[in-house]
Amino acid sequence: MSGENEQDEPNGSGYRRGLDGPAPEERPTPDGRRNEQGIRIDPEVEAKQAPRRTVISTLVEHEPGVLSDVSGLFSRRQFNIESLTVGPTTDDDRARITLVVEEPDPGIDQIKKQLRKLIPVISVRELESDAMRRELALVKIDADRPAEVAAVTDMYDGKTVDSCPETATIEITGSRQKIDAAIETFEQFGIREIDRTGTTALARGTQSTAAPASTTESTAEAASHPQNQYAPADDD
Amino acid sequence: MSERATSIPPEEQHDDQDAESHADGDDTTAGAPSADAPVTGDGTQPEPVTTGAESVVRALENAGVEHAFGVQGGAIMPVYDALYDSEITHVTMAHEQGASHAADAYGIVSGEPGVCLATSGPGATNLVTGIADADMDSDPMLALTGQVPTDFVGNDAFQETDTTGVMTPVTKDNTFAADPDRVGTDVSEAFALAREGRPGPTLVDLPKDVTNAETDREPDEPATPDTYEVTEEADPTIVASAAERIGNATRPIMLLGGGVIKGEASEACRKFAIKHEIPVVTTMPGIGSFPEDHELSMEMAGMHGTGYANMAITHCDTMIAVGTRFDDRLTGGIETFAPDAEIIHIDIDPAEISKNIHADYPLVGDADTVVSQLARAVETSPQATKWRAQCQQWKSDYSMAYDVPEDEPIQPEFVVEALDEATSDRAVVTTGVGQHQMWACQYWTYTEPRTWVSSHGLGTMGYGLPAAIGARLAADDDQEVVCIDGDGSFLMTLQGLSVAVRENLDITVAVLNNEYIGMVRQWQDAFFEGRHSASDYGWMPEFDKLAEAFGANGFRIDEYDEVADTIEAALAEDGPSVIDVHIDPQANVYPMVPSGGDNGQFALAEDQL
Numbered sequence: 001m002s003g004e005n006e007q008d009e010p011n012g013s014g015y016r017r018g019l020d021g022p023a024p025e026e027r028p029t030p031d032g033r034r035n036e037q038g039i040r041i042d043p044e045v046e047a048k049q050a051p052r053r054t055v056i057s058t059l060v061e062h063e064p065g066v067l068s069d070v071s072g073l074f075s076r077r078q079f080n081i082e083s084l085t086v087g088p089t090t091d092d093d094r095a096r097i098t099l100v101v102e103e104p105d106p107g108i109d110q111i112k113k114q115l116r117k118l119i120p121v122i123s124v125r126e127l128e129s130d131a132m133r134r135e136l137a138l139v140k141i142d143a144d145r146p147a148e149v150a151a152v153t154d155m156y157d158g159k160t161v162d163s164c165p166e167t168a169t170i171e172i173t174g175s176r177q178k179i180d181a182a183i184e185t186f187e188q189f190g191i192r193e194i195d196r197t198g199t200t201a202l203a204r205g206t207q208s209t210a211a212p213a214s215t216t217e218s219t220a221e222a223a224s225h226p227q228n229q230y231a232p233a234d235d236d
Numbered sequence: 237m238s239e240r241a242t243s244i245p246p247e248e249q250h251d252d253q254d255a256e257s258h259a260d261g262d263d264t265t266a267g268a269p270s271a272d273a274p275v276t277g278d279g280t281q282p283e284p285v286t287t288g289a290e291s292v293v294r295a296l297e298n299a300g301v302e303h304a305f306g307v308q309g310g311a312i313m314p315v316y317d318a319l320y321d322s323e324i325t326h327v328t329m330a331h332e333q334g335a336s337h338a339a340d341a342y343g344i345v346s347g348e349p350g351v352c353l354a355t356s357g358p359g360a361t362n363l364v365t366g367i368a369d370a371d372m373d374s375d376p377m378l379a380l381t382g383q384v385p386t387d388f389v390g391n392d393a394f395q396e397t398d399t400t401g402v403m404t405p406v407t408k409d410n411t412f413a414a415d416p417d418r419v420g421t422d423v424s425e426a427f428a429l430a431r432e433g434r435p436g437p438t439l440v441d442l443p444k445d446v447t448n449a450e451t452d453r454e455p456d457e458p459a460t461p462d463t464y465e466v467t468e469e470a471d472p473t474i475v476a477s478a479a480e481r482i483g484n485a486t487r488p489i490m491l492l493g494g495g496v497i498k499g500e501a502s503e504a505c506r507k508f509a510i511k512h513e514i515p516v517v518t519t520m521p522g523i524g525s526f527p528e529d530h531e532l533s534m535e536m537a538g539m540h541g542t543g544y545a546n547m548a549i550t551h552c553d554t555m556i557a558v559g560t561r562f563d564d565r566l567t568g569g570i571e572t573f574a575p576d577a578e579i580i581h582i583d584i585d586p587a588e589i590s591k592n593i594h595a596d597y598p599l600v601g602d603a604d605t606v607v608s609q610l611a612r613a614v615e616t617s618p619q620a621t622k623w624r625a626q627c628q629q630w631k632s633d634y635s636m637a638y639d640v641p642e643d644e645p646i647q648p649e650f651v652v653e654a655l656d657e658a659t660s661d662r663a664v665v666t667t668g669v670g671q672h673q674m675w676a677c678q679y680w681t682y683t684e685p686r687t688w689v690s691s692h693g694l695g696t697m698g699y700g701l702p703a704a705i706g707a708r709l710a711a712d713d714d715q716e717v718v719c720i721d722g723d724g725s726f727l728m729t730l731q732g733l734s735v736a737v738r739e740n741l742d743i744t745v746a747v748l749n750n751e752y753i754g755m756v757r758q759w760q761d762a763f764f765e766g767r768h769s770a771s772d773y774g775w776m777p778e779f780d781k782l783a784e785a786f787g788a789n790g791f792r793i794d795e796y797d798e799v800a801d802t803i804e805a806a807l808a809e810d811g812p813s814v815i816d817v818h819i820d821p822q823a824n825v826y827p828m829v830p831s832g833g834d835n836g837q838f839a840l841a842e843d844q845l
């Protein structure tokens with residue numbers, strides 16, 4: 001019952017297998033083309049989008065599993081995430097997750113949409129570039145040169161939170177860039193350990209961070225004019 | 237705290253379900269006081285719930301669930317015990333994977349979430365494939381899994397798995413039920429979520445102490461959580477501009493995806509296409525959304541779509557895409573996908589808009605609602621006489637006609653057509669995954685929604701038989717259920733035959749037996765110099781005899797002149813039949829667009845790849 005298929009070579013049996021019709025090279029092809037994002041290419045503007053860094057603030061149900069839902073989404077869809085912070089809000093049932101991501105616009109658009117699809121996610125907002133952003137870092141350094149350490153700490157509005165003959169631990173608060181700069185400066189003393197919280201952020205003034213972003217974020221706009229949609233975000 | 241507790245009139249005595257034997261319980265903690273009181277059917281007030289498990293079953297009953305598929309086990313026993321008194325018909329499957337596929341198919345055919353149950357640990361992990369399958373295809377499904385008692389969770393207890401952790405990437409939503417007073421409502425909510433908006437699988441993990449615990453809390457009616465929002469109507473300004481675009485189109489097509497069927501928009505799309513004489517292409521999950529015997533039908537597009545569908549997609553100037561996520565098997569390379577077309581994309585899930593293909597006119601909303609909005613907004617039909625003639629020309633240029641050399645082994649296309657001919661228009665087809673699945677797409681003429689049941693996104697071998705079991709229970713009695721399977725696929729889940737025999741389910745399985753992992757063999761011939769690494773089974777059991785050993789009817793076909801009669805005989809049997817059809821082992825599926833290729837450059841034979 002078996003072993004009848006001796007002709008192991010491709011197309012071993014006699015006749016040509018396949019369907020009839022003009023071969024590929026005899027078929028006309030349309031002129032147009034699409035780019036990586038599936039956008040029809042206007043020969044003038046073949047926009048290849050550069051990634052940008054932005055802050056996305058989400059309000060979520062304070063329940064088990066939400067954090068893994070959110071972080072799982074990022075790994076599963078290969079979104080680039082720089083930091084994620086989570087903490088309670090004024091409402092015991094809700095937590096805020098603040099995400100710093102770096103993606104081209106279509107990726108940022110997808111992140112927001114995919115986050116909104118998670119059932120425990122209540123609201124998602126990409127913060128404007130003027131939003132307040134703060135991060136806290138603890139930097140443990142060698143304390144061989146206490147006077148210089150104190151000067152640098154002062155320069156970055158830092159606070160010494162612990163010190164012993166060998167080490168000093170400094171707390172720095174501020175924008176990501178400020179902390180980067182402080183750490184770079186502290187390097188001269190020899191850094192033993194660092195812990196950073198990642199960015200926390202709130203919208204400015206009377207705006208609610210959980211409210212849908214004030215600027216038009218209708219799918220229509222976002223889809224048709226991704227380039228016009230977002231001002232480049234620079235940290236404060 | 238329960239305001240919903242109702243006072244119940246003295247119940248009438250009713251016939252108990254006459255299931256064979258009560259499963260032996262290994263657990264007697266927190267016993268339900270009134271466990272053996274009968275539950276009444278037909279409209280009379282049901283007994284109040286007394287345990288978490290009873291509220292779980294009550295939630296299913298309230299949701300109108302009639303069938304459930306599953307396998308018993310320690311952690312889910314309280315739920316099964318409550319099911320024992322319910323009107324819900326439970327089908328004990330031979331394997332939990334089968335339960336998940338049966339529930340998936342049940343959901344596809346009925347439109348309501350199919351329900352599957354499994355115990356903790358291996359029961360739950362065995363469901364993963366079917367749940368992932370439902371997730372990829374947006375099929376409505378509710379899975380209920382037992383879990384070790386709450387106090388044991390996290391201690392690596394016997395048969396403990398982090399089920400919600402495992403399932404998170406493959407479910408629309410899932411819940412660990414921690415509260416006996418809330419567990420019924422958790423199930424109601426999960427049922428509603430599975431069905432509403434873009435459907436998908438949901439799961440509730442049920443720790444045994446929670447289902448065993450006493451509660452008099454009736455579940456809430458099935459409703460989605462407040463935070464779950466679905467947009468029904470699309471933005472009217474975009475509808476208006478899309479309508480204008482359609483009016484100005486000269487080479488329009490409609491591309492109908494699975495969302496058309498799930499959103500019950502087939503009728504609206506059909507009317508729209510016919511009114512404006514727009515050629516229609518479908519995706520694979522969209523099969524059945526438009527009658528393939530209609531002049532405007534170009535049938536399925538994509539990797540193994542028809543040449544004419546792929547030509548139409550490639551050359552159109554306006555595409556009205558409904559309920560599709562532009563999977564790569566459909567689009568081929570993105571650069572060459574409908575390069576001239578402005579795309580009107582209708583989808584209920586905003587995240588599908590411009591995910592793979594940029595939408596020039598994004599219309600977020602319910603497919604039926606938005607197509608109707610569009611229908612009202614379009615004032616003039618496209619001027620597309622030439623285009624339609626071109627489409628018809630492609631249909632004859634790239635006809636799907638095939639040779640039937642009498643002295644060669646049976647060609648699979650012939651078998652698919654013979655099965656189609658022998659069955660009614662509303663017959664339901666299920667499949668495995670491989671070449672046979674593609675022939676089932678290409679050579680069966682589908683005319684009705686919810687008659688094509690297959691594993692599209694995940695591509696799960698072994699889907700066909702358990703899906704046929706689920707489809708059988710969801711379909712009307714006058715709908716035949718035919719599983720077009722591959723030998724390899726059938727081998728993966730054929731233990732389901734025991735279920736089909738026990739339940740006397742009228743299904744016909746036609747195994748297109750090439751003794752090959754055929755699709756892989758075809759790719760090896762085309763792309764790996766014919767090196768048949770691990771694709772040549774070389775030997776297969778005799779499926780007709782195997783069927784007989786299970787108690788099903790077994791048939792075998794080796795010659796062309798046996799095809800029609802044997803199919804007729806198999807279909808005539810009341811219970812399950814299996815036809816082992818020995819087809820040409822060298823038969824290949826064409827046309828073919830290689831992965832990432834240009835849809836317009838499909839190959840018609842291997843030498844064109």
Ligand SMILES: Cc1ncc(C[n+]2csc(CCOP(=O)(O)OP(=O)(O)O)c2C)c(N)n1
Pocket residue numbers: 668669670671672673695696697698721722723724725726748750752753754755756
């Ligand atoms: C569960 C699973 N394992 C492996 C594959 C990879 N695969 C795709 S098609 C195929 C061959 C299927 O063989 P068969 O069911 O006999 O179908 P045929 O192609 O021969 O018609 C395989 C192994 C798959 N799709 N699913």
Ligand SMILES: [Mg+2]
Pocket residue numbers: 670722723724748749750751752753754
């Ligand atoms: Mg095979």
